[in-house]
Amino acid sequence: MILLGIDCGTQSTKTIAVDGETGAVLAVGQRSHAFVSGLAAEAAEQDPRQWVQALEESADEVMKKLGDRRREVAAIGVSGQQHGLVALDRAGTPVRPAKLWCDNSTVVQCEQLTAALGGPARTVETVGNSMRTGYTAPKILWLKQQEPENWNRTATVLLPHDYLNFFLTGKARMEFGDASGMALLDVRNRVWSEDAIRAIGAELWEKLPPLASSREPVGELREELRARWGLAHGVMVSAGGGDNMMAAIGTGNIRPGVVSASLGTSGTLFAYSSGPIIDPTGEIAGFCDSTDAWLPLVCTVNVTLVTEHVRNLFGWDHVRFEAEISKVPAGADGLFFLPYLTGERTPDLPQATGALSGMTLQNFSPAHLARAAVEGVTLGLGYGLNRLRSFGLRAAETRLTGGASKSAAWRQICADVFDGETVCLTTSEGAAMGAAIQAGATLAGGTDWGEALTSLTARCVHIDESTRCVPDVARRAVYQELQEVFSERCRPVQR
Numbered sequence: 001m002i003l004l005g006i007d008c009g010t011q012s013t014k015t016i017a018v019d020g021e022t023g024a025v026l027a028v029g030q031r032s033h034a035f036v037s038g039l040a041a042e043a044a045e046q047d048p049r050q051w052v053q054a055l056e057e058s059a060d061e062v063m064k065k066l067g068d069r070r071r072e073v074a075a076i077g078v079s080g081q082q083h084g085l086v087a088l089d090r091a092g093t094p095v096r097p098a099k100l101w102c103d104n105s106t107v108v109q110c111e112q113l114t115a116a117l118g119g120p121a122r123t124v125e126t127v128g129n130s131m132r133t134g135y136t137a138p139k140i141l142w143l144k145q146q147e148p149e150n151w152n153r154t155a156t157v158l159l160p161h162d163y164l165n166f167f168l169t170g171k172a173r174m175e176f177g178d179a180s181g182m183a184l185l186d187v188r189n190r191v192w193s194e195d196a197i198r199a200i201g202a203e204l205w206e207k208l209p210p211l212a213s214s215r216e217p218v219g220e221l222r223e224e225l226r227a228r229w230g231l232a233h234g235v236m237v238s239a240g241g242g243d244n245m246m247a248a249i250g251t252g253n254i255r256p257g258v259v260s261a262s263l264g265t266s267g268t269l270f271a272y273s274s275g276p277i278i279d280p281t282g283e284i285a286g287f288c289d290s291t292d293a294w295l296p297l298v299c300t301v302n303v304t305l306v307t308e309h310v311r312n313l314f315g316w317d318h319v320r321f322e323a324e325i326s327k328v329p330a331g332a333d334g335l336f337f338l339p340y341l342t343g344e345r346t347p348d349l350p351q352a353t354g355a356l357s358g359m360t361l362q363n364f365s366p367a368h369l370a371r372a373a374v375e376g377v378t379l380g381l382g383y384g385l386n387r388l389r390s391f392g393l394r395a396a397e398t399r400l401t402g403g404a405s406k407s408a409a410w411r412q413i414c415a416d417v418f419d420g421e422t423v424c425l426t427t428s429e430g431a432a433m434g435a436a437i438q439a440g441a442t443l444a445g446g447t448d449w450g451e452a453l454t455s456l457t458a459r460c461v462h463i464d465e466s467t468r469c470v471p472d473v474a475r476r477a478v479y480q481e482l483q484e485v486f487s488e489r490c491r492p493v494q495r
């Protein structure tokens with residue numbers, strides 16, 4: 001039995017084929033997507049049709065590598081960047097590009113929705129989350145206010161992974177995990193919040209697809225795609241979920257006592273919880289996971305968007321970037337980079353800008369700037385980790401996944417900043433792996449679902465001991481001091 005996991009991240013879509021018996025990754029395919037260009041600085045959009053093309057082409061690549069074994073593909077799971085607004089017309093065509101999780105153009109709509117729900121505290125009470133520009137509810141209100149014609153043409157509102165499920169099966173549906181990131185779901189009870197929907201407009205009810213358990217399959221793969229990829233009949237598509245929900249599964253974060261961090265375009269830290277975790281400040285997102293439990297999570301927007309920007313400024317490849325940051329000591333000889341190049345979600349600073357300080361003739365160099373950038377974004381994650389820890393969400397080690405977890409120097413900086421060991425899994429594609437595992441559990445179905453999830457995770461998810469990093473006493477002391485400097489300089493917005 002072969003399971004396909006597809007992860008539509010912000011920068012690319014990856015498809016992996018996993019042997020359901022041995023847990024081995026048999027093939028990987030990847031295609032990039034781009035942001036829409038020429039938008040205002042605070043906007044971030046992508047054309048959902050690019051995701052479809054990237055899915056098709058990355059899956060084509062995987063099928064080619066699988067050869068005759070493609071006939072063993074039994075199920076597909078889809079993971080997707082969270083929160084993006086995909087608005088479809090009656091024919092199932094996007095009415096406009098998708099506004100993404102890192103789009104900060106909805107500050108006004110966040111304020112309006114927060115006021116309509118009775119203020120910040122009542123908002124968190126109602127949906128388990130505060131209104132953040134990253135979430136979907138303010139994007140929906142923005143569409144209604146700014147583009148009424150597109151809003152009137154919108155028949156169905158979906159999230160990125162739901163849209164890909166729709167492409168694969170022809171069925172529009174949402175599941176609890178990704179839906180919890182809309183700030184429209186009462187996350188405690190996993191039902192739509194009537195108050196939140198009323199705050200946008202009653203017509204939204206008709207535009208929301210059915211909402212179901214993350215354990216329920218969406219349907220069967222469409223015949224046209226089955227034939228294109230040369231698969232057997234009856235390939236099942238599972239519910240899938242947001243990329244962090246899927247990365248939780250793909251890093252073995254399906255029981256209490258595990259903390260994972262994803263270093264993708266965004267930085268996220270999350271932990272499985274058997275009950276809802278609601279942070280009155282909204283800094284910890286009170287998300288559901290995609291196994292019908294919960295996934296308290298902290299997300300920072302400025303991670304590889306910042307380090308890639310610096311890397312590109314100097315025209316370095318990743319090997320050179322790694323070498324440059326490795327030759328600068330912890331603390332970058334006093335150069336401090338507050339990394340808010342694109343606003344920030346945690347803390348709630350959607351209109352923040354970045355800052356460099358402590359420059360001297362000695363430290364104002366490309367290598368120092370690169371090191372300070374990595375340190376700045378990692379301190380941003382450290383701020384979030386401390387918040388999770390204050391809610392008792394702790395682990396002996398942090399499991400790292402996502403593109404930047406391939407950097408050994410960055411992994412060590414994480415261990416030193418987090419003051420705890422870090423380790424990677426044998427595949428850095430945690431979200432795609434989680435999607436494949438969820439697909440396998442859904443094949444087992446019914447009362448066997450949980451057991452199948454556990455045994456598949458045991459077969460497929462393995463710690464790579466060669467990547468383990470242990471905090472160094474001297475560097476840890478440097479970063480503890482810098483973590484305090486960081487907390488002083490980032491001031492959350494008071495609403």
Ligand SMILES: Nc1ncnc2c1ncn2[C@@H]1O[C@H](COP(=O)(O)OP(=O)(O)O)[C@@H](O)[C@H]1O
Pocket residue numbers: 008009010011012263264265266304305308318401402403404405406407
């Ligand atoms: N060796 C590396 N060192 C640092 N960053 C890396 C390395 N390899 C990949 N990355 C970064 O990882 C990011 C992509 O990670 P990924 O998890 O695929 O993101 P997403 O899912 O958001 O598209 C890119 O910004 C890329 O620069």
Ligand SMILES: O=C(CO)[C@@H](O)[C@H](O)COP(=O)(O)O
Pocket residue numbers: 009010011080081082083101134181242243244262264265266267268285299
């Ligand atoms: O907004 C969030 C989490 O709340 C982001 O984590 C997105 O889900 C994008 O993920 P990556 O593309 O960075 O993996």
